[in-house]
Amino acid sequence: MAVVGLDCAFPGAADPEAFWDVLMRGADAAGAASGTRWDRADHPDLAPAGLMADADAFDDEFFSIAPREAAAMDPHHRLLLQCAWRAIEDAGVSPAALAGTGTGVYVGAMGGEWGRLTLADPDRIRPQDGSGSSAAMTANRISYHLNLTGPSMAVDTACSSSLVAVHLAAGALLAGECDTALAGGVNLVLSPVLGLVYDRLGVGSPDGRCRPFSADADGIGRSDGVGVVVLRRLADAVADGQRVYAVIRGSAVSHDGRSNGVTAPNRWSQQKVLENAYRRAGVTPDRVAFVEAHGTGTLLGDAIECAALGTVHGVARPEPCAIGSVKGNIGHTEGAAGIAGLIKAALALHHRVVPASRHADRENRQLRLADRGLRLLKSPLRLPPGESLAGVSSFGMGGTNAHVVLASAPRVRPARPQRGRRARWDGGVFTVTADTPEALRRNLVEQEAALARRPHGPAAALCRLSNRTKTGLPYRFAVAAGDTTELAGELRRVLGTAGESGERPWGAPVVAFAFTGQGSQFAGMTAELYRDSARYRAHLDEADAALAPHVGVSVRDLIVEGADDLRDTGLAQPALFAVGYALARTLTDLGIRPAAVLGHSVGEIAAAVIAGALELPDAARLVAARGALLREQPAGGGMLAVGAGRERVAELLAAEPQVALGAVNGPGDTVLSGPVEVLERIEAVLAGEGVRTRMLEVSHAFHTPLSAESEARFRAAIRQLPAGAPAMPFASTYRGRMISDDPSDALDADYWTGQAARPVLFSDALAALVGSAAPTHLMEIGPRAQLLPLVGRAGLPDTPCLLHPGPGGRSGGRELAGVIAELYRAGLDPQWEALYEPGRPLADRLPPYRFATAHRYWARWEPVRTPAGPERAVERPPAPAELERSRVEPDAVLATVIDAIVQVGGYAEDVVRPQARFYEDLAFDSVMIVQLKVQLETRLPALGELSVHHLLPALRSIDSLAQCLRELLLVTAA
Incomplete structure (x- = not known):
């Protein structure tokens, strides 16, 4: 099993980086207890505890939890929800991507202090107190709020709880019960009670600090802690390119059996669990470099543990086995002690250095560590190359012992770069999402600060990791960047503006593809994208292979090498087809599925392939024959773009019969086709009228009637072309409308013959496409933008957003990423x-999600806010008698509903707006609906008993409920 993600918080260490810093500095992070949890004056002799900062902060809005429910929740639940989210992100996965999967959740926690605190007074019991004080909910809330459908269970084996949870999670993965598992533990010192118990037992440290294996060891010091690891089968993790902190080679759990008291440790049982774990791991104890011991710092506990460790590890070996205990740094985190030790060991294997043992300078000589083949580390231990092994022990007060064997991650050979041209672009799209605009900005600040600390380098690995982890929430930020300096600059630019940092889309975009025709080609078109994008390379190579037998040369080579041969129509049209096909296939690979397509002139052939009306080999034969035919047209022809409508052009055509209408591109955009000398004469006339004109870069007069001989030869060349029907909406620029299901509309040899010789009705086809598919975005597919200006001038009632993967002619990885x-x-x-x-490898890590800390909840039974925002409502008596009347004015009904909702959920009154939705905005559930029913019956007695079934349809918004109640009151009054 692989440890692929982790998150934790301990006294003096708010995250894994700070925790590792504490370990490497050998710091003492156990601090004095704060007065916010209990009054120290009541127990002046009680030792202080190691408390986490901000343990009362909880982002209830992020998890859609009503304030009153958040206030009733055991703080263990709240800490674990946020820790689990961050651990999943650390695993290189968006938590949203796990929704609906059979991911398992296993949580170790001991005691039930929150229940004792909140359930002691029967007069203050609330409906939420049942689930709020449940130990099972430590795991179940994670599964519920993250929508994980695998095994979900809480484990209480006292101090070994969280390591037993890891053992169970690994077993579930081995058994195939789940493919991903979260395992963790949590502990908060909520009251002085257990400290008093330790004190009465004589095992409490007078100053609240643990000193494992030290001559100064004098007992247990209690501490807060929370930690979660994400586990996967190693083969799955490697296949998905996930970072592996460490590998679980094996584990074992046992019980002391009957010993000298139920709370007394048993040396022989501890020895047995070690032996079982190593046997299951398939390793011998002499290979274990270090053991993260239980190490409580009690004289009896340390002596028994060292005896068991020495019996197992005191074998012939080059160096004694190093032992240590994280409790010397952060104190005894009880139900989270095992996960604290596991995370320490995993980080040590990941960094390939074992932190020094705190208090090693005052080793307890009575433990005879050297005689037993053990040693405390006075300085960090560098692990040698190759696989390193570690053991982690955790023993419960009731006799449940656990040991896990970890190994360093296997070396994975990086993928060899593909042969060929080296990409100039080594960037991507950097994404961040959040649940509110404020949260998005807060998280962008976090990402920018982390980027500022990074050295200059390519951004691709960071971007790819952000796509995996920083997606799935409603408000979105995305930017294309090639290196870390550019990316940091983009974030600073966005944060420096007063406007919104991102957007909240309410649905997926509707994208239509418009394929460019001839005249857009140029030397070296998309050559940069060919270097930068593996997908584009593959698809252009595919098109080139299909065209080569018919064209006789490699159009790919002509494109990539920037050859001038693309002026030749016989090569230009196949090359444009190849570019259009490869671009479109690259975009569809990226998940952009067109809702409709159209193509201008030769662009319609690539459009037909993407629409499923032509197979690539047939399309290659068609475009090659078309290019060869048009190349053979009489020389001296050209095409003139005219900024005038059909009426004015019709007058010109009547006067110049040698010229034909080549294209109708818009209300004021037409193209004339004919002899160049005639077109020049027309151009001079129009110039005198102030009409804009432009000679197009074409070799012949296209879209003019073909001679009978030419038409016959073209039809013969494509006679075996299958008659295809598009599988998606297809706007025909030949027919000027959408292609129907009628067989007469099939894209057969007759269609393509007429399509080459008749005018391009782009304007009509565009109007038909917009009317049929209603695209929000129109993407031009071609080497440079030629159609988008026409679309902008088309006078559409709702012009879609216009996009191009190579605006201005430059098509590379950056431009594709920007789209x-x-x-x-x-x-x-x-x-x-x-x-x-x-x-492409993933980056090591990105800063995890930064949750809001403005909302604070503790053992006060009411939600409160920091001074940054308005205080939330507290319990109030029932509504005054004046509200209890048979008829209520409309405004009074709304005010009554809002007041009832505030009481049920504990919201700030400014949150409960008439437009607020019960489920999406207020996080209502079935319990709260029943409570609201009771509140409304109390405030509006004229209604009598309300039916929940009758209320449910009205629970869309506060306004809709108030309207429903007004109607009921009118009926009652009548």
Whole structure:
């Protein structure tokens, strides 16, 4: 089993980085107890405890939990929810991606102090107190709020709880019960009670600090702590490219059996659990470099544990086995002690250095460590190359022992870079999401600060990791960046503006593809993208292979090498087809599925392939024959773009019969086709009228009637072309409308013959596409933007957002990433992996989600806020008697509903707006609905008993409920 993600918080260490810093400095993070939890004056002789900062802070809005429920929740639940989210992100996975999966959750916790604190007074019991004080909910809330459907259970074996949870999670993965498992533990010193118990037992440390294996060891010092690890089968983790902190080689759990008292440790049982774990791991104890021991710092406990460790590890070996205990740094975290030790050992294997043992300078000589083949580390131990092994022990007060064998992560050979041209672009799209605009900005600040500490380098690995982890929440930020300096600058730029940092799309974008025709080609078109994008390379190579037998040369080579041969129509049209096909396939690989397509002139052939009306080999034969035919047209022809409508052009055509209408691109955009000398004459006339004109870069007069001989030869060349029907809405620029299901509309040899010789009705086709598919975005597919200006001038009632993967002619990885970023902000969920080179590694880590800390909850039974915001409502007596009347004015009904909702949920009154939705905004559940029913019956007695079934349809918003109640009151009054 692989440890692929982790998160933790302990006294003096708010996250894994700070925890590792504490360990490496050998710091003492146990601090004095704060007066916010209990009054120290009542117990002046009680030792202080190691308390976490901000243990009362909870982002209830993020998890859609009503304030009153959050206030009733055991703080263990609240800490674990946030810790689990951050651990999943650390595993390189978006928590949203695990929703609906059979991911398992195993949580170790001991005691039930919150229940004793909240359930002691029967007069203050609330409906939420049942689930709020339940030990099972430590795991179940994680599964519920993250929508995980695998095994979900809490474990209480006292101080070994969280390591037993790891053992159970690993077993579930081995048994195939789940593919991912969260395992962790939590402990908060909520009251002085257990400290008093330790004191009465004579095992409490007078100054509240643990000194494992030290001559100064004098007992247990209690501490807070929370930690979660994400486990997967090693093969799955490696296949998905996840970072592996350490590998669980094996584990074992046992009980002391009958010994010298139920709370007394048993040397022989501890020895047996070690032996079982190593046997299951398939390793011998002499290979274990270090053991993270239980090490409470009690004289009896340390002596028994060292005796058991020495019996197992005191074998012939080059160096004694190093032992230590994290309790010397952070105190005894009780139910979280095992996970604290496991995370320490995993980080040590990951960094390949074992932190020094705190208090090693005052080793307890009575433990005879050297004689037993053990040693305390006075300085950090560098682990040698190759696999290193570690053991982690945790023993419960009631006799349940656990031991886990860890190994360093196997070395994974990086993928060899593909041969060929080296990509100039080594970036991607950096994404961040959050649940509110304020949270998005807060998390962007966090990411920018982390980027500022990074050295300059490519951004691809960071971007790819952000796509995996920082997605799934409603408010979205995305930006294309090539290196870390550029990325940090983009974040600073956004944060420096007063406007919104991101967007909340309410649905996926509707994207239509418009394929460019001839005239957009140029030397070296998309050559940069060919270097930068593996997907584009693959698809252009595919198109090139299909065209080569018909064209006789490699159009790919002509494109990539920037050859001038693309001026030749016989090569230009196949090359444009190849580019259009490869671009479209690359975009569909990235998850952009067109809702409709159209193509201008030769662009319609690539559009037909993407729409499923043509197979690639047939399309290659068609475009090659088309290019060859048009190349053979009489020389001296050209095309003139005219900024005038059909009426004015019709007058010109009547006067110049040698010229034909080549294209109708918009209300004021037409193209004339004919002899160049005639077009020049027309151009001079129009210039005198102030009409804009432009000669197009084409070799012949296209879209003019073909000679009978030419038409016959073209039809013969494509006679075996299958008659295809598009599988998606297809706007025909030949027919000027959407292609129907009628067989007469099939894209057969007759269609393509007429399509080459008749005018391009782009304007009509565009109007039909917009009316049929209603796209929010129109993407031009081609080497440079030619159609988008026409669309902008088309006078559409709702012009879609216009996009191009190579605006201005430059098409590279940056431009492609920019398009994806824009569509992601608009609601697209891309196939991110298609944006990066195969085998691209992930970055080590990104800062985890930064939750809001403004809302504070503790053992006060009411939710409160920090001074940064308005105080939340507390319990109030029932509504005054004046509200209890048979008829209530409309405003009074709304005010009554709002007051009742405030009482049920404990919300701040400014949150309960008439437009607020019960489920999405106020996080109502079935318990709260029943409470609201009772509140409304009390305040509006004229209604009598309300039916929950009758209320449910009205629970869309506060306004809708108030309207429903007004109608009921009118009926009652009548």
